Amino acid sequence: MAQIEKLLEYQQIDSKLLGIEQEAANSKERKEYAQAKSFLNKAAEKLDAMNAKAKELTSLLDELNVKYAEISETLNDFDNVDELVEGGAEISFYKKNVLQLIERLRAIKTEVANLSKAIKDSDTEYKNLKKKTLSVQEQYNTELASKYKAYMEEKKSEMAQINKELEKIAGGIDEEVLKKYKIKRSERIFPIICAVKDGRCSKCGTELSLKGKEEISGGKVIECDGCRRFLYKG
Numbered sequence: 001m002a003q004i005e006k007l008l009e010y011q012q013i014d015s016k017l018l019g020i021e022q023e024a025a026n027s028k029e030r031k032e033y034a035q036a037k038s039f040l041n042k043a044a045e046k047l048d049a050m051n052a053k054a055k056e057l058t059s060l061l062d063e064l065n066v067k068y069a070e071i072s073e074t075l076n077d078f079d080n081v082d083e084l085v086e087g088g089a090e091i092s093f094y095k096k097n098v099l100q101l102i103e104r105l106r107a108i109k110t111e112v113a114n115l116s117k118a119i120k121d122s123d124t125e126y127k128n129l130k131k132k133t134l135s136v137q138e139q140y141n142t143e144l145a146s147k148y149k150a151y152m153e154e155k156k157s158e159m160a161q162i163n164k165e166l167e168k169i170a171g172g173i174d175e176e177v178l179k180k181y182k183i184k185r186s187e188r189i190f191p192i193i194c195a196v197k198d199g200r201c202s203k204c205g206t207e208l209s210l211k212g213k214e215e216i217s218g219g220k221v222i223e224c225d226g227c228r229r230f231l232y233k234g
Contacts, residue, residue, distance in 0.1 A: 003221055004193070004232040006172045007181070011193050013169065017162045018190060024155045033148035036140045043133040050126045057122065061115045068108045071101055177221055177230075184228065194224070195234025202234065203227055 024030060170178055184192045194203040196216060201208075206226030208216065215222050216233050224231050 002219060003172075003174060003177070004219070004230075006169060007177070007193050007221065007230060008232070010166060010169045010173060010178075010181070011191060013162060013165050014185070015190070017159055017166070018185075020155055020158055020162070024152065027151060029144075029148045029151040033140075033144045036136050036144050039136055040133065040140060043129060043136075047126065047129060047133065050122060050129070054119065054122050054126065057115060057119045061112065061119065064108055064112050064115065068105065068112065071105050071108070074101060174221075180223075181230070184230075189227070189229060191229070193230040193232060196231050197234055201226060201229065201231060203229055 173181075181192055191203070194201060196202065196208060199208055199213060200206060201224040204224060204227040206224055208222075208231070209225065212222050212225070212231075216231060222231050223229065
């Protein structure tokens with residue numbers, strides 16, 4: 001059997017294998033499994049990041065509470081302002097300082113309120129995500145992983161049978177040509193072997209060179225200069 005005929009037979013059987021691979025890749029079992037796995041991987045990272053953020057926010061809140069307490073303590077020092085004024089102190093000076101401290105307290109109080117809300121919202125988001133993660137984790141462990149594994153075992157059995165057929169045919173194909181075929185296959189090029197029509201590749205339309213036309217007429221396996229597929233005389 002001519003080399004190109006062997007390749008065409010190989011490709012015909014290989015197309016069955018490709019069909020099973022595509023079916024498996026687009027299967028409901030794989031999609032549900034992949035989605036759950038992706039969610040769990042991202043959720044773990046997000047939960048860690050949220051936990052770190054919560055610690056940071058709590059630390060900032062503690063700092064603000066300390067500042068608030070310090071300023072409140074400072075204001076207590078002005079309780080005896082009447083005595084200071086009677087002693088000849090300038091009331092405008094103390095009044096200005098008191099107003100500045102009160103304004104600072106108000107600002108800190110607002111910051112504390114905003115920060116407390118942020119911590120509360122973050123905690124709610126964390127708990128919701130944690131709850132969903134546990135739910136998906138349980139479904140992943142008890143159903144999705146086992147269902148996908150069983151599905152793939154069935155498909156692997158089908159693919160193994162086809163691979164045995166391919167191995168038998170491979171013995172009649174030039175080793176270097178078969179190596180190139182498998183490389184093209186891994187690059188998602190299919191079909192890999194196409195007919196030449198009117199001196200052009202029937203897949204991409206690239207015209208053969210004079211040398212290419214001579215070689216294909218002589219029965220050689222050539223590659224299209226455009227799409228790199230194997231060509232044969234149709």
